[in-house]
Amino acid sequence: MSMVSAKEFAHWLKNRFEGVEKGVSLTREDINQLTGRQNFSLVFVHDIHHELMRFGIAFVTDTSRDTFYLVRVFDQPWRTQLVQDSAKELFSNVISMNSIR
Known part of the structure; x- marks a missing residue:
């Protein structure tokens, strides 16, 4: 096998694993x-x-640089996520009166 560049390898990874x-x-x-x-x-x-x-995919490593991870990156600000999570917690015990009938 011939040695491939980082760009070639990145595109190979994207094509093989973008659906994961x-x-x-x-x-x-x-x-x-x-x-x-x-x-x-x-x-x-x-x-x-x-x-x-x-393409919204990160290629990162652990601190020992022995294992590398290919993971999806989601562009959602952390504050938005916290607001969504707190809204779920706030109304998680509220039941609509319409659903009781």
């Missing part, structure tokens, strides 16, 4: 095997992440 709702994980060995590389740098990971973010 919860995301997938890859090990360092998986990436080496899929890209034809013997090793790769954090710059390579950043380039993959940069390419995928245009």
Whole structure:
């Protein structure tokens, strides 16, 4: 297998996993095997992440940099999410009088 660029690998990941709702994980060995590389740098990971973010997909790693995660990114401000969550909690015990009849 020939060595592929970060851009090529990012597009391959997008095409294979864009329909996966919860995301997938890859090990360092998986990436080496899929890209034809013997090793790769954090710059390579950043380039993959940069390419995928245009499609709302993040490519991130854990602190040991042994496992990498491909996850969906949702563009919802945190305040909006909190308001929605508190509205659910506020009215979770309210029952409509119309539904009792």
